[in-house]
Amino acid sequence: MTSTNNALKAGAGYTIGNILVKGINFLTLPLFSRLLTTAEFGVYNIFISYDAILVVLMGLAMHSSVKSAHYEFKKTDEYVSSISLIYILNALLFVAIILIGGERLSSWLGFSGTILLLLVPFSFGGAILHLYNERISLDYEYKKYLTVALFNSVGNVIVSLLLIVTIFRNQRDVGRIVGTVATIFVISTVLLLKMYVKARPSFNKNFWKFGVLYSLPIIPHGISQVLLAQCDRIMISNIIGDAEAGIYCLAGNLKLVLTIISTSIGISWSTWFFAKMEERTYGEVQKSSSLLVRMFVVLSVGLMALSPELILLLGGSEYEEGKYVAVPMIMDAFILFLYNIIVPSEYYKKKTQYIMLGTLVAAVVNLITNYIFIQKFGYIAAAYTTLFSYVCYLLLHIFISRKLVEFDVVTWKWIMLSFGIIALMGSFDIFFVDNIIVRYTLCSVVVAVMCPPLVKYYMETKHCKII
Secondary structure, eight states: OHHHHHHHHHHHHHHHHHHHHHHHHHHTHHHHHHHSOHHHHHHHHHHHHHHHHHHHHHHTTGGGGHHHHHHHHSOHHHHHHHHHHHHHHHHHHHHHHHHHHHHHHHHHHTOOHHHHHHHHHHHHHHHHHHHHHHHHHTTTOHHHHHHHHHHHHHHHHHHHHHHHHTTTTTOHHHHHHHHHHHHHHHHHHHHHHHHHHHSOOOOOHHHHHHHHHHHTTHHHHHHHHHHHHHHHHHHHHHHTOHHHHHHHHHHHGGGHHHHHHHHHHHHHHHHHHHHHHHHTOHHHHHHHHHHHHHHHHHHHHHHHHHHHHHHHHHHOGGGGGGHHHHHHHHHHHHHHHHHHHHTHHHHHTTOHHHHHHHHHHHHHHHHHHHHHHHHHHOTHHHHHHHHHHHHHHHHHHHHHHHHHHSSOSSOHHHHHHHHHHHHHHHHHHHHTTTOHHHHHHHHHHHHHHHHHHHHHHHHHOSSOOOO
8 A cells, every 4th residue: 555655645746746847838838939930939849859759769768677677686776877878878979970970960850060969968868867767756756856857947948048038049949949958968967977976887787788678679669659749740840841830839739738747647657557567456557547547538628628729828829720730639648648557568568579569550650641641731630640640559559558468457448438538529629619618618518527536536535546
């Protein structure tokens, strides 16, 4: 029961704190969307998209091995410290590659050599943060996680604003990028030094071998996962233009609310899930997952109903067309939440090759459908082709998980019921996109039906199992 209580406390802490901390970035969107043109806003978000790919390569996805290494070696700090050396070596390698082939890469990606170099410290910082968060999640140390997140969020906003209004007045997209890079690199350097105080970094053949063998299949998975999330905006930028990519990216920030909650829950859920699998208490897993799904249905339905008004609030009239892509993008976030609940079973079984396979297939589907339909129907089509790819993504991982652990982490009843509600409400919200009364009324009905069992559960249960 202690592990459940710890996980509950950590999960609540991660979620509430993350909403408050990362909400800073969300709340500053109206500011940056007005300081930057739609094209400049697009350039910044495309930079972030490329970083998401490079951060996987920078750390070789080795952060994903930390939980398993914890059970394997019982020397977690030594393991983390040792494999961090791989991150440093990779950073030096990427700098050398950019210096040697910078012109060709700049032409291919559409970035200047300077911005291209900035990708390295930004990706290095992101990879170190992933590694650090995996380590502290083992002890449910959500306060440390939130402290780092707070410094990162506040720091990148303040530094970016200072640079935009001073040095980079005529290159505001570059100012936004430099501010973001400088903040995360400084923070990650401090965290790396703190990890080295706990355990001196040194080459350990067993650690490196375990980490590489465990994580190598995760690299294609990680890149495929990024392509699922980011290739639509990159392809919109290349096929149509940065301005359209900027509108699309701002609409995509709406699902940030759900992504924050999903990621926060997932951090403690995976640790708790590993413990419950060791105990073989599968009934607890299913009960907790069903309650989480119910909660996320309510959040998703509410956000979809509010999306047209939020687009206007965040971006103004220049971004109004984004209301036509917001709903399918929020549905993406719901599917990703289901994935985050289910996929720890694959990590638990150490069958990372299956994780790679499922995600790779979905990414290929996304690339092909995006290429075809963006050219035919414009950037709005990307939201729906990406949604289709996410559905394929989820289905593949549901079947893989079922095969590996021989039970349904989320029961089919809840998968079908929740997705049916989300799809139906999403269709209504798109059809009545300009009718606020109908959207809000339908949303209220769903919330009224779904919430009472959640409230009743909280009232009647002393030790809530929702993670």
